[in-house]
Amino acid sequence: MSVAELKDRHLAATQTVSALRDRLKQKRLLLLDTDVAGYSRSQGRTPVSFGPTDLVCCRTLQGHNGKVYSLDWTPEKNRIVSASQDGRLIVWNALTSQKTHAIKLPCAWVMTCAFSPTGQSVACGGLDSVCSIFNLNSPTDRDGNLPVSKMLSGHKGYVSSCQYVPDEDAHLITSSGDQTCGLWDITTGLRTSVFGGEFQSGHTADVLSVSINGSNSRMFVSGSCDSTARLWDTRVASRAVRTFHGHEGDVNAVKFFPDGNRFGTGSDDGTCRLFDIRTGHQLQVYYQQHGDNEVPPVTSIAFSISGRLLFAGYSNGDCYVWDTLLGQVVLNLGTLQNSHEGRISCLGLSADGSALCTGSWDSNLKIWAFGGHRKVI
Amino acid sequence: MMDMVSSSEANNNEQNARNPTTTSSSSSSPLPAVVVSSSSSSSLRGGETRHEPRPLSGIGGVGGTHPGFMGKHRMTAAIGYLDQQIQIIQDELDQLDTLGQSSVVCKELITSIESVPDALLPETKGPVETGWDRWFQGGHGSRNRKKWI
Numbered sequence: 001m002s003v004a005e006l007k008d009r010h011l012a013a014t015q016t017v018s019a020l021r022d023r024l025k026q027k028r029l030l031l032l033d034t035d036v037a038g039y040s041r042s043q044g045r046t047p048v049s050f051g052p053t054d055l056v057c058c059r060t061l062q063g064h065n066g067k068v069y070s071l072d073w074t075p076e077k078n079r080i081v082s083a084s085q086d087g088r089l090i091v092w093n094a095l096t097s098q099k100t101h102a103i104k105l106p107c108a109w110v111m112t113c114a115f116s117p118t119g120q121s122v123a124c125g126g127l128d129s130v131c132s133i134f135n136l137n138s139p140t141d142r143d144g145n146l147p148v149s150k151m152l153s154g155h156k157g158y159v160s161s162c163q164y165v166p167d168e169d170a171h172l173i174t175s176s177g178d179q180t181c182g183l184w185d186i187t188t189g190l191r192t193s194v195f196g197g198e199f200q201s202g203h204t205a206d207v208l209s210v211s212i213n214g215s216n217s218r219m220f221v222s223g224s225c226d227s228t229a230r231l232w233d234t235r236v237a238s239r240a241v242r243t244f245h246g247h248e249g250d251v252n253a254v255k256f257f258p259d260g261n262r263f264g265t266g267s268d269d270g271t272c273r274l275f276d277i278r279t280g281h282q283l284q285v286y287y288q289q290h291g292d293n294e295v296p297p298v299t300s301i302a303f304s305i306s307g308r309l310l311f312a313g314y315s316n317g318d319c320y321v322w323d324t325l326l327g328q329v330v331l332n333l334g335t336l337q338n339s340h341e342g343r344i345s346c347l348g349l350s351a352d353g354s355a356l357c358t359g360s361w362d363s364n365l366k367i368w369a370f371g372g373h374r375k376v377i
Numbered sequence: 378m379m380d381m382v383s384s385s386e387a388n389n390n391e392q393n394a395r396n397p398t399t400t401s402s403s404s405s406s407p408l409p410a411v412v413v414s415s416s417s418s419s420s421l422r423g424g425e426t427r428h429e430p431r432p433l434s435g436i437g438g439v440g441g442t443h444p445g446f447m448g449k450h451r452m453t454a455a456i457g458y459l460d461q462q463i464q465i466i467q468d469e470l471d472q473l474d475t476l477g478q479s480s481v482v483c484k485e486l487i488t489s490i491e492s493v494p495d496a497l498l499p500e501t502k503g504p505v506e507t508g509w510d511r512w513f514q515g516g517h518g519s520r521n522r523k524k525w526i
Contacts, residue, residue, distance in 0.1 A: 006452045013459035020466040027470060032479045039483035054499055058512045078511075095511060199458040201465060239465070259489040280469070281479045283486070306495035307486075325487060354496040354509040369512040370496055376503040 025245070028281070036274065036284040037327030047326045048308065054372035055321070055331060057338040058355075061092050061365040063099055068359035070112045071346045074119040075166070078350070080357055081122045082365055083113035089124055091136065094350070094357065094367050103134055103146045112161045116169040121149070123172055125159025131174050133186055152184045154191045161209045166217050173220055173234075175207035181222050183234055193237040195222070196230075201239035203230060209253050215260025219277070223251030229265050231277055244275045246282045253301045264310055266298030272312050274324065286310065286322050288329050300346045305353025313344030319358060333358065333368060340366060 001009075034042075066085030073080050078095040087108030091101035109127035116122065125131040131152040141147050157177030165171040165183075171192075174182045180202060181195040196202015205225035213219040219241075223229045227247045230240035249268030256263045257274070262283065266272045272286040290296060296316040303310055303324070310322040311333075317340065319333035333339060342361035349356055356368040495501045496509040 001449075003449060003452070006449060006456065010452060010456050010459070013456055013463065017459055017462050017466065020463060020470070024466055024470055024473075027473050031473065031476060034478075034480045034483060036483050036486060039480055040487060043487065045487070048498060048500075050499060055497065199454050201458075201461060239461075242469075258493065261489070262486065276479075276482045279476045279479075279482060281476075281482055283479060283482060304495050304497045306493035306498070306501070307490045308495055308498060325490065352496065352506060352508060354506070355512055356497070367512065370499070370509075371513055372499060374498075374505070375500040376505055377500055 021245075031279075032281060035327070036325060040325040040327075045325050047328050048323045048330045050321075050331045051372050054370055055333065055336070055368055056371045057336065057366045058369050058371065059094060059097055059367035060338070061090075061094065061097055061367070062363075063090050063092075063102070064088065064363045064365075066363055067342070067345065067361040068363060068365060069110065069345055070124075070161075071348050071357055071359045071365060072113055072115045072122075072163075073348050073350050073357065074115045075117050075351050076119060079115070079119060080348075080365065081113050081115050082346075082359055083110045083124055083126075084363065086363075089113055089122060089134070091122065092365070094355070101136055101146065106132070106148060112159060114162045114164055114172070116164050117167055118169050121169060123162050123164065125162050125174060127158045129153070129155045129158055129176070129178075131155075131159050131162050131172065131184065133172075150186055150189050152182075152186070152189055152191070155180070155182060157206065160207060163210055163212050163220075165212060166214060173210050173212060175210045175222055177206040179203050179205060179207060179224075181207055181210055181220070181232065183237075193234060195232050195237050195240070203228070205250075208250060211254045211256045211263060213256050213260045214258065219260075221254045221256065221263045221277075223254035223265055223267075225250040227251060227267070227269075229254050229263070229275065231263075242277070242280050244280065244282070246273055246275075246285075247271065249297070252297065252299055255301050255303060258303055258305055258307045262307075264301050264303060266301040266312055268297040270295035270297060270314075272298055272301055272310060272322065274310075284324070284327055286312070286324075286327060288320070290314070290316060290318060299343065302347040302349050302356065304349065304356075311347050311349075311356055313347055313358065315343050317341075317343055319344045319347075338366075340364065 064084035064086050068082055068084050071080055071082040078093055080092045080094050082090050087105050089103040090099050092099055107128035110124050111126040113124040121133055121135050123131055123133050132148045133150040134146050135149040155176040155178050159174050159176055161175040163173055170186050172184045180197050182191045183193040185192050203224040203226050207222050207224045209223040211221050218234045221229055221231050229244040229251050231242045233241050247267040247269050251265050251267050253266035262276050264274050273282055274284040275282055296314040298312050299315055300313040310324045312320045317334045320329045321331040323330045340360035340362050344358050344360050346359040357365055359365045
């Protein structure tokens with residue numbers, strides 16, 4: 001076939017894809033007879049109501065000398081690892097505010113960090129395109145630095161996000177600026193699977209975020225600059241299980257819903273969305289005007305342990321607490337007393353759901369908990 | 378649809394890109410060379426990294442800035458990829474005939490949420506874990522004892 005004929009075929013195929021995508025969008029719209037907010041209202045649900053001193057900042061963790069970019073809790077107890085522009089990871093006991101480790105990184109340009117399920121290791125990645133593993137029990141070297149115990153190399157772009165596969169310290173999933181995600185065997189240091197890549201049915205732009213399903217660790221979701229989120233089965237790397245369209249900008253953050261059947265996203269388009277993984281339905285859009293006609297990007301999200309609350313950090317310093325059922329903002333942590341003085345770049349919930357940690361460009365981390373009167377129903 | 382790479386509009390770069398020159402780190406590690414996707418300006422998360430332009434995956438070269446840039450092999454691969462996309466979307470269209478409406482899922486969602494005790498809610502299902510209040514105990518604050526209603 002000549003180049004001209006190939007070009008024609010290419011154009012025809014592109015147009016077919018476009019037409020089919022539109023038809024899919026229309027057909028999906030017909031199935032959306034209600035969103036979560038509409039349905040919840042029809043069932044008599046009312047918004048969560050916080051008193052002025054209910055959610056309070058009960059700890060401020062100071063120690064970084066630069067913007068905080070990422071944080072992660074241990075699955076057990078009270079420890080947090082954070083990564084900062086200052087080129088360090090710090091491991092904190094959030095309850096006592098003490099730092100247990102301060103790890104100077106071989107590459108200062110870190111973007112993400114994660115705690116292993118047993119709490120014995122931490123992982124980080126960034127512009128060096130490598131995911132580095134540190135064993136917290138290792139002896140430090142001559143300069144007092146914790147040595148790297150493993151380097152996971154293979155990505156051809158920055159490592160934007162990483163998460164250990166739950167219940168084992170041996171596997172990790174990464175997302176990268178090279179448009180792929182990777183599943184790694186930490187023991188061997190090798191990449192077991194590549195999700196996406198050129199002409200594979202994966203993302204078509206930088207991947208910024210991953211989240212592994214807490215109920216089924218073979219499933220994970222990724223968010224990308226191509227405005228989509230994709231669901232993957234780790235056993236099938238060749239194509240995504242499903243692609244979720246809807247956002248109109250980079251998907252900066254993805255997080256599985258606690259029940260494992262849905263996930264949330266946060267985007268440059270200023271909205272958070274809730275998607276159902278089995279049907280692919282977009283269940284709810286969370287958007288509220290911030291004032292001054294600004295539409296700040298969402299930088300990070302987390303769900304409370306029941307899923308009733310969605311915490312969303314925005315680039316203008318707001319941290320909205322959304323009632324996920326009623327689709328309303330019920331609190332703004334960014335305007336509370338003792339709040340951060342800069343953008344909130346990362347959020348995470350403790351394993352038992354009793355505390356939220358926020359990390360900010362003001363170089364601090366803060367712990368928020370419920371200190372009001374609690375009604376048990 | 379010609380450009381199958383990110384359709385997101387260009388965002389304010391200053392908001393998203395980190396500026397490595399402002400770091401206070403004492404590390405002397407050099408700025409690594411990074412292949413950064415050219416899909417959107419907001420994807421340049423590394424600030425001032427060296428940018429190796431890469432051919433847009435699949436479609437970009439056709440009728441784009443470099444007509445004829447894609448060779449026959451590459452174009453054939455791109456067409457194969459598009460055919461695969463067509464099949465995937467067709468499968469999803471067929472699958473939609475068997476899917477329920479969103480109201481069914483919404484009902485499930487409410488049940489799921491209301492079945493889990495949540496420490497951060499003013500009203501929640503029990504049981505309450507004693508550890509929930511550890512953030513306000515000991516010498517770390519002078520909160521009054523809370524009353525359970």
